[in-house]
Amino acid sequence: MAASEGLDGQLIVLMTGLADQKIKDGSEFYYDGGALYATDVAEISLPCALVLADALSRRLGMGGSGHEFEIGPPNPVFPVCATQVQARPFLEVAPFVTEIFESVVMDVRHDLSRIYAFAARQLGLALEDDAQLTPAGRRTPLEFAPLGQLLTPSARTATADLLGG
Structure with a gap:
């Protein structure tokens, strides 16, 4: 892989591949009522998935995503x-991006705007009227809420499996 692609390029390829396989298996992804291709899923969800993957990595003492x-x-x-x-x-x-894809992105695949809501909360922002953001605390350094409070029930199960409990 070319050096110019770097980590972010590799993560886009990973997310595209994960979404592509799920689409081939019959899953569908939507944003704003429209069905998405695997490349769209990766481009739309990766920044938010990275926020959550970073939080999970730090929570486990692995140091974040960089x-x-x-x-x-x-x-x-x-x-x-x-x-x-x-x-x-x-x-x-x-591994953390993959976990977030499997446990969060798949849970919200029928409305990918929900991954933004999860990421916004993790960044210390509050959503008002499902559209407007207002600061609700420090953004840097990130303060991490317990991931179990952030994720849906099936995502909590997947995360518990990751933690071995």
């Missing part, structure tokens, strides 16, 4: 921006 997160211009749909600030090997980040 990214900083902020609210900014849509990337490409949601205004969550992930910037790599520390080099992390793909093999240290990919």
Whole structure:
């Protein structure tokens, strides 16, 4: 893999492959009422999935994904921006991104806007009227809510399996 692709490029390929396999298996992904291709799923959900994967990694004492997160211009749909600030090997980040894909993205596949709501909460923002964001605390450094409070029941089960409990 070319050096210019880096970790973010590898994670896009991972998310695209995961979504593509789920689509081939009969799952469908939607945003704003429209069905999505695997590449769309990856581009739309990766920044938010990285927020959650980073939180899970830190919670487990693994040190995070090497990214900083902020609210900014849509990337490409949601205004969550992930910037790599520390080099992390793909093999240290990919398992957490995969876990979030399997446990969260799959749970919200019928309305991918919900992954943004999870990421926004993790970033310390409060959603008002399902659209407007207001600061609800510090954004840097991130303060992590218990992941079990953030995830849906089936995601909590998957995360508990990851934790061995």
